[in-house]
Amino acid sequence: MKTIAQIAAELQGYDPQALSADQVSAFLEQLVQPVTATEEIGIFEALGRVLARDVVSPLSVPPHDNSAMDGYAFAGAQLVAGQPLTLRVVGTALAGKAWTGTVGAGECLKIMTGAIMPPGLDTVVPQEFTTAADGDHITIAANVLRLGDNRRFKGEDLMEGGVALSKGALLAPAALGLVASLGLKTVAVYRRLRVAYFSTGDEILSLGEPPREGAVYDSNRYTVFGLLTRLGVEVIDLGVVPDTPALLEAAFRDAAQRADAIITSGGVSVGEADHTRTMMKQLGDVAFWRIAMRPGRPMAVGRIASAGFQKKEASSADAESTDSYQNDTGKAATGAVLFGLPGNPVAVMVTFLAFVRPALLRMMGSTRPAPPLLRAVSTEVLRKKAGRTEYQRGTVTTAADGTLQVCTTGNQGSGVLSSMVQANGLIVLHHGQGNVAVGDTVDVMMFDGVI
Numbered sequence: 001m002k003t004i005a006q007i008a009a010e011l012q013g014y015d016p017q018a019l020s021a022d023q024v025s026a027f028l029e030q031l032v033q034p035v036t037a038t039e040e041i042g043i044f045e046a047l048g049r050v051l052a053r054d055v056v057s058p059l060s061v062p063p064h065d066n067s068a069m070d071g072y073a074f075a076g077a078q079l080v081a082g083q084p085l086t087l088r089v090v091g092t093a094l095a096g097k098a099w100t101g102t103v104g105a106g107e108c109l110k111i112m113t114g115a116i117m118p119p120g121l122d123t124v125v126p127q128e129f130t131t132a133a134d135g136d137h138i139t140i141a142a143n144v145l146r147l148g149d150n151r152r153f154k155g156e157d158l159m160e161g162g163v164a165l166s167k168g169a170l171l172a173p174a175a176l177g178l179v180a181s182l183g184l185k186t187v188a189v190y191r192r193l194r195v196a197y198f199s200t201g202d203e204i205l206s207l208g209e210p211p212r213e214g215a216v217y218d219s220n221r222y223t224v225f226g227l228l229t230r231l232g233v234e235v236i237d238l239g240v241v242p243d244t245p246a247l248l249e250a251a252f253r254d255a256a257q258r259a260d261a262i263i264t265s266g267g268v269s270v271g272e273a274d275h276t277r278t279m280m281k282q283l284g285d286v287a288f289w290r291i292a293m294r295p296g297r298p299m300a301v302g303r304i305a306s307a308g309f310q311k312k313e314a315s316s317a318d319a320e321s322t323d324s325y326q327n328d329t330g331k332a333a334t335g336a337v338l339f340g341l342p343g344n345p346v347a348v349m350v351t352f353l354a355f356v357r358p359a360l361l362r363m364m365g366s367t368r369p370a371p372p373l374l375r376a377v378s379t380e381v382l383r384k385k386a387g388r389t390e391y392q393r394g395t396v397t398t399a400a401d402g403t404l405q406v407c408t409t410g411n412q413g414s415g416v417l418s419s420m421v422q423a424n425g426l427i428v429l430h431h432g433q434g435n436v437a438v439g440d441t442v443d444v445m446m447f448d449g450v451i
C-alpha cells in the first residue's frame, strides 16, 4: 500500500495547490485497491455486485441446434432459386422433446420455436411463408428463404468450457439471466464494500432540529446516501458531527474501524473554525488539494488509521498484502480511504461523480470502463476559462432533426441543488477548453443509471 507521499512523488507535475482533474483520477487509481474477500451468493442477491471469479460455462447454450421459428424444418439444399417448394409434413417436433423419426427428401417436420432440429435438417420456414397444399403437404413460396435460415446453433450464445462472464464484471440484469441460463444457482462475488459518511460543520442542522439563525439543514447526508445506495455499497450513516475535536476523532475512528472508505463533507477549505482538517491530519495520511475545477475545488484525500493501528506503522505495512491485516469483519485493519469532499451541496455531488464513484467501483473490484460521454450541441453560450475543468448542470434533449442538444439548468452556484435536480447530466468542459459558442458540440456525463 503506497503512502500519499509515495504516490505524489510518482505523479508527474504533482502540485497539491493546482491539480488537474486528470491528475486527481490518476492519483486515486494509485491510492485505492480492490477488496480481496469474496463470497458465494444466490443470483437474486447478486444484482449490482462484482464478479470475483470468471464464470465458465458448464454447458452449451442453447444445448442443441434448434428452431428460431414456429414453422417447418427441412433440408435446405432442396431450395431452388425462383421456384416454390412443396414438402410432405411427416410429424411435429415440440419444444422440450426430441423428434425421433426420420425426415427424407421431399419431406419436412412441423417444428415449434426452441424445438431440437433433428439431424440432417438445417432450415426452417416460418409458418406464415407457407400455404397448405393438398392433404398433408405445404408449399413454400419462391425466394422467401435461404438454406440455414431460422436455425439456431448449439452453443451460439455460450459454448461449454468458455468464459461466459469475466472476473470484475458488474452484475447487471442481463448478466443475472446469463448466469441462470447456465443452470448456475450462485456466483462468486467480492464482498460488499462498506462506506461510512458524515456531514461536518456547526451550522449544519439534522432533520427534526428547529431552524436556527445562520444554520442550514443537512442535505449532503441524503444525496450521498442516495449516490452510495445506487452504487450498491453498504452505507454506514454517521449523521452530522459538530466541529468538536473529541466528537470528530470518535467519528473518524469509528468510521475507519467499520468501513473501507469514509466520505465526509465540509471543513476541507481554509476556514478558521475547522477542526475537521486538523483531525484528518492527526488521524491519517491525508493530502489537501485545490483542484483546477469548478465546482469542487478543495478536497482532502488519504487514509485514516483505525484504532489499534498506529499511523507511523503505515510504512511498515506498505510491503505487506492487505490480506494479512484482516480483522474479524473481513475488512483490512489498515484503516479506511478518506474522501473529504467540499461542503457545498453541488460540489459534493460533482466530486463524487468525477472521482469518488470511479474509485469506489475500483475498490468494489469492478473492471468496467467508465461509460462514454455523450456529445451534444450547446444551445447557449457557455463562458469557460481554459486551465480548469468545469461541470455545468444541463438538460439533454433530442431536437426535431434528431440531433442531441443541451442547455444549462438555471443558477450554477455550487450551493444550488435545484438546478441539479432539473438536470439530466453534467456538461463537462475539459481542462484546456475555452468558451463555448451556440452550435458547438460539448461532452455530457449522463445521470441515467448513475444517479
Ligand SMILES: Nc1nc2c(c(=O)[nH]1)N[C@H]1C(S)=C(S)[C@@H](COP(=O)(O)OP(=O)(O)OC[C@H]3O[C@@H](n4cnc5c(N)ncnc54)[C@H](O)[C@@H]3O)O[C@H]1N2
Pocket (backbone or CB within 6 Å): 199, 200, 201, 203, 204, 216, 217, 218, 219, 220, 221, 265, 266, 267, 268, 269, 270, 271, 296, 297, 298, 341, 342, 343, 344, 345, 347, 414, 415
Ligand atoms: N478563501 C477561500 N474560501 C473558500 C475557498 C477557497 O479556496 N478559498 N473555496 C470555496 C469553495 S470552492 C468551497 S466548495 C468551500 C468548501 O469549504 P468547506 O469544505 O470547508 O465547506 P464548508 O465551509 O463547511 O461549507 C461550504 C458550504 O456548504 C454548506 N454545507 C456544508 N455542509 C453541508 C451539508 N451537509 N448540507 C448542506 N449544506 C452544507 C455550508 O453551509 C457552506 O455554505 O469553501 C469556499 N471558500
Ligand code: MOO
Pocket (backbone or CB within 6 Å): 293, 294, 295, 296, 297, 298, 342, 344, 346, 347, 414, 415
Ligand atoms: O468549487 Mo466549491 O467546491 O464552489 O463548491
